[in-house]
Amino acid sequence: MSEQRSQHAVYDVLVIGGSGVDTVVRVDSLPVPLADSFGVPAIREWPGHTGGNVALGCRALGLEVKFLDFIGDDWIGGQVRERLAKGGVDFEPLISPTGTRRAVNLVDTATGRRMSFYDARDPGDLRMPRDFYLPHLRRSGHVHLSIMDFARHLLDDIEELGIPVSTDLHDWDGLADHHREFALRCDLVFLSAAGAGERIAAVMRDILREGRAEAVVATAGAGGSYLLTRDGSRTPRPIPATVPPGPVVDSNGAGDAYVSGFLYGRLTGRDLEECARLGARAGAHACTAEGNTDLIGPEALLSA
Incomplete structure (x- = not known):
């Protein structure tokens, strides 16, 4: 049982939303040159997406996980159910009339970098019933x-209810309205440094100044990550990247694995900088396998 967990909690982590299936196409390099067609290696499909990957990553680390989301009554949704069940995640879905979310991801075979084409497909009026989630x-x-x-x-x-809450803003540029409420109303905020570019430090400071977060983390792939907290400097602290334990195969899901490692650290009482180092370790491990097929366990996370 985690040290910071509520006395009456059954689940260490409740993940809300973000399941789907990635169709992964491996290419020689990114960006792809304009052409009528290309021959590529076998195209693979991996159920996961951001919420599914965080749920699977936390469960692989031994945390008790509940996952709530909308999926379609379709074969793609069946893949999501099967993968989460195989990973031991307690998944309780609602059915969306527009089907299960999908993405097509181009992956550079040399570097593992990816470019994602995301089909969110949720209708604008989709709501999770209160008597379901409460x-x-x-x-x-x-x-x-x-x-x-x-x-x-x-x-x-x-x-x-006073429950600690985290979110991942992905490549938020600090401007788009869709992300802002999540940024300002969560206790832990993750985002990719790529979205805001050279403005990332200012975006991180804005989140702390305007919102409730105790910490903001910006991930930068092989460049490591950056941590900004309320009780530290106004300059984000660099957290070195962890050297992957094998060749980089696929960076899909590396950021989600980072979140899982960080949450594991936080829920087991570690300080924020140590949490970020655990996140970096989990993210590096995830890059050595396709999809979310080789998620790090607690022994490997803590023994490095």
Whole structure:
């Protein structure tokens, strides 16, 4: 049982939203030159996406995980169910009339870098019923929200119940309105440094100044990550990247693995900088296999 977990919590982490299936196409290099057609290696499909990958990563680390989301009543949704069940995640889906989310990801075979084409497909009026999610909130020690539009409507209840909450803004540029409420109403905020580019430090400071976060983490792939906290300097602290334990095969899901490693550290009482180092270790490990097929366990995470 985690040290910071609520006395009555059944789940260490409740993940809301963000499942789907990635279709992965491996190419010689990115960007892909303009041409009518290319021959590529075998095209693979991996169920996961951001919320699914965080749920699987946390479960692989021994945390008790509940996952709530919308999927379609389709064969793609069946893949999501199967992968989460195989990973030991307690998944309780609702059916979306528009089907299961998908993405097509181009992956550079030389570097593992990726370019994603994301099909969110959720209708704008999609809502998770309160009587469905509220009992699960009350049984959870921590909530991780994917930035699905329907997930923002849980924030009032999460705040009223006093449950710590995290989110991943991915490549937010610090300007797009869709991400802002998540950025300002979560206790731990993750994002990619790529979205804001040279403005990333300013974006991180804005999140702390305007919101409730105790820490903001910007991931930068092989460049490591950056941590900014309320009790530290106004300059984000660099966290070195971990050298992967094998050849880099696929960077899909590396950021989600980082989040899982960080949350494991936080839920087991470690300080924020150590959490970031655990996140870096988990993210590096994830790059050595396709999809989310080789997630790091607690022994490997802590023994490095």
